[in-house]
Amino acid sequence: MSKKALYLLGIAITIILGTFLYLKFCCNCCDKTSTDDAPKIVSPAVQEPNFVPFVLSGSGIEYQTHDNLKFLKNSAILVMPVSDSVTAGIEKLKAFLSSNPKQKVTITGYATSDEKNTTTFENLGLARANDVKNYFVSKGMLENQFNTKGEVIDKWKMSADTLLGPANYSFDAIDSTSTASDEWSALRDKINADPLILHFNTNQSRLTLNDSEKQKITAIKQYLEHVKDAVVLAVGHSDNIGNHDSNVILGQKRADFSKNYLSKNGIxxxxxxxxxxxxxxxxxxxNTSEGKASNRRTVITIK
Known part of the structure; x- marks a missing residue:
């Protein structure tokens, strides 16, 4: 073989060997460096949405929106105005109840354990449930198609000082007429067996209710909501100090004061x-001061 041919063969072998070594070692280094230097992708933290959906779910009705009714902390009054999406759901509920007059809806209101109840209701959750019911009634729904309950829980989702949708709506099974009648008769008997008795100071018609008395007012309101021809009877009494006719007048003033008080609290x-x-x-x-104090009273029953 000539020298020229050997020279060309050497060049070819050098090129082939150089290419092989480059691909084997240098490219691997490039790939490794590229992989090591690539920025790591970190998945963003998933944040819990700050809303409580307004949900109406029963046989024949389904509605949901992310907005909801709202209450300020420590308050039993709905925050106004109500959003358009919630209003649309309320209109759907109105149409559904109008088409199903025997359907009952139980509104369960919620309050947190650190909230203060300044209402006449047993708890703030029950007061909120009743305010929601009253709002629905103001929109044209029938009061007797709603029951109300209240629960006090540890916490509820909030935005600043506003509770987001602290209420639940359950569509009750329809009770028979006889069962419902027995239920309300039992409540009436309970109210009259242990009536609401409001006590007064001498020659005065002012009063402050305790928790037990607030519960009795709640029971009377529930009975009146479901028995439409029921009537409350408030009978005023006095002790025997002074003129008989004056005491009769004083007893009437106490009865009238109690009527006014009850009307201001939803009756x-x-x-x-x-x-x-x-x-x-x-x-x-x-003949005793204790006995006289117990005689200065108004007794409230279902007539």
């Missing part, structure tokens, strides 16, 4: 009758 004044027995029906000994 229709036209469904409250008043009477006065003056000093004629004492329950305590008028």
């Amino acid at each position: 229709d004044a036209t469904r409250i009758e008043t009477q006065s027995k003056g000093p004629d029906e004492p329950i305590g000994d008028n």
Whole structure:
């Protein structure tokens, strides 16, 4: 083989060997460097959405929106105005209840354990449920198609000082007429067996309710909501200090004051009758200060 041919063969072998070594070692280094230097992709943290959906779900009705009814902390009054999406759901509920007059909806209102209840209701959750019910009634729905409940829980989703949708709506099975009648008769008997008795100071008609008395007012309101011809009877009494006729007048003033108080707390004044027995029906000994105090009262029952 000539020298020229050997020279060309050497060049060819050098090129082939150089290419092989480059591909084997240098490209791997490039790939490794590229992989090591590539920025790491970090998945963003998933944030929980800050809303409570408004949900109406029952046989024959389905509606949901991310907005909801709202209450300020420690308040039983709905925040106004209500959003368009919630209003649309309320209109759908109105149409559904109108087409199904026997359907009952239970509204369960919620309050947190650190909130203060300044209402006459047993708890703030129940007060909120009743305010939601009253709002629905103001939109044309029937009051007797709603029941209300209240629960106090540890916490609820909030935005600043506003609770987002602290209420739930359940569509009840329809009770038979006889079962419902027995239920409300039992409530009436319970109210009259342990009536609401409001006590007064001498010659005064002011009062402050305790928790037990607030619960009794709630029971009376529930009964009146479901028994449309029911009437509340408020009978005023006095001790025997002073003139008999003056005490009869004082007893009537106490009965009228109690009627006014009840009407301000959600009981229709036209469904409250008043009477006065003056000093004629004492329950305590008028010879003792304790007995006289117990006689200065108004007794509230279902007539």
